[in-house]
Amino acid sequence: MRRRLISASMLAVALAVCQSRGIYGDPPEAKDSGRTEAHLPGAHELIPMPTLGGTQFWGDELFFHNWRIQRNAVTGHCRLVDENNLRHAFGSFDHCRAVLEEIKRDRKLPPMQGKAVIVLHGLGGPRAEMNPLCKHLEREGGLKVFNVSYPSTRRSIAEHAETLARVVASLDGIEEINFVGFSLGNIIIRRYLADQSDASKGKRLDPRIKRFVMLGPPNQGAELATQLRRNPAAKLLLGESFQGLGEQWPWEQLRLGPPPCEFGIIAGGLGNAKGLNPLLPGDNDGIVTVASTRLAGASDSIVVPAFHSLIPRSAKVAEYTLRFLRHGYFVSPERRKPVTDEGRGERD
Numbered sequence: 001m002r003r004r005l006i007s008a009s010m011l012a013v014a015l016a017v018c019q020s021r022g023i024y025g026d027p028p029e030a031k032d033s034g035r036t037e038a039h040l041p042g043a044h045e046l047i048p049m050p051t052l053g054g055t056q057f058w059g060d061e062l063f064f065h066n067w068r069i070q071r072n073a074v075t076g077h078c079r080l081v082d083e084n085n086l087r088h089a090f091g092s093f094d095h096c097r098a099v100l101e102e103i104k105r106d107r108k109l110p111p112m113q114g115k116a117v118i119v120l121h122g123l124g125g126p127r128a129e130m131n132p133l134c135k136h137l138e139r140e141g142g143l144k145v146f147n148v149s150y151p152s153t154r155r156s157i158a159e160h161a162e163t164l165a166r167v168v169a170s171l172d173g174i175e176e177i178n179f180v181g182f183s184l185g186n187i188i189i190r191r192y193l194a195d196q197s198d199a200s201k202g203k204r205l206d207p208r209i210k211r212f213v214m215l216g217p218p219n220q221g222a223e224l225a226t227q228l229r230r231n232p233a234a235k236l237l238l239g240e241s242f243q244g245l246g247e248q249w250p251w252e253q254l255r256l257g258p259p260p261c262e263f264g265i266i267a268g269g270l271g272n273a274k275g276l277n278p279l280l281p282g283d284n285d286g287i288v289t290v291a292s293t294r295l296a297g298a299s300d301s302i303v304v305p306a307f308h309s310l311i312p313r314s315a316k317v318a319e320y321t322l323r324f325l326r327h328g329y330f331v332s333p334e335r336r337k338p339v340t341d342e343g344r345g346e347r348d
Contacts, residue, residue: 120185
């Protein structure tokens with residue numbers, strides 16, 4: 001009975017995540033037949049057109065200030081969108097990039113420069129869930145923020161990491177790059193960092209990378225994903241990346257490692273033995289346990305009293321994140337409380 005209760009509870013959470021985050025937003029473009037990019041027609045919108053959503057079908061591959069080139073995970077089509085999500089071109093990647101170059105010349109857009117932070121949302125989420133945090137980093141930190149959208153339920157962790165590599169490579173002129181990940185976004189960043197640090201494959205990590213803040217990271221896999229590993233509905237709705245955190249985690253973690261840069265961890269929890277979800281072991285944020293967020297080598301870690309999905313919307317989390325990006329800690333050493341018996345840093 002308890003096992004059935006846990007399974008039903010976990011599935012209900014999974015379905016709620018899907019429904020609340022717009023996984024079913026399927027734009028007309030996603031219904032086209034899959035053609036190779038070489039055969040995709042191109043069009044330049046004389047009047048910019050609003051997009052129809054589809055957060056689980058489009059992923060960012062190139063940034064220029066607030067302009068983005070996105071690719072459809074189903075058809076391979078690309079589109080060029082501005083900061084208001086108006087579409088200016090669609091077709092192949094090369095076509096969209098050519099249109100962007102025209103816009104840059106016609107509008108005399110300045111080159112990018114300065115310090116930046118790349119932000120990745122969690123499983124099933126729209127990039128909008130990270131907006132409060134992004135606005136704080138821009139307003140209070142003076143950082144250039146690239147809030148990346150990716151179809152988290154449509155690709156594997158490895159494929160998302162490859163796309164992230166293209167995003168990083170597109171940031172010409174940016175002098176310093178930091179990362180902030182939420183939930184699954186952290187694992188994708190870790191996979192990217194591991195891939196790009198693999199000297200045996202002739203890879204070299206981008207020297208501009210400095211710091212990385214993890215929000216609610218399932219660094220040791222996700223108990224919820226493990227509980228749902230045999231649930232066909234969860235596999236269908238949440239995709240390969242979700243399975244990578246559960247059933248496939250023993251293999252996935254072999255491709256990860258401690259980030260080759262300074263990193264800090266912000267976990268959600270209550271500072272007790274039960275946390276927000278009594279069906280999960282130990283302290284937790286309702287979805288991810290504090291224990292699973294831990295990772296050796298962290299420069300600092302902290303626990304805040306917040307439910308998982310609300311962590312990136314927390315004003316206190318935004319303050320901690322900016323402080324770490326600036327100084328490499330959440331709480332200054334002179335104000336830090338002693339580490340508890342459970343190995344956690346100060347609880348907010």
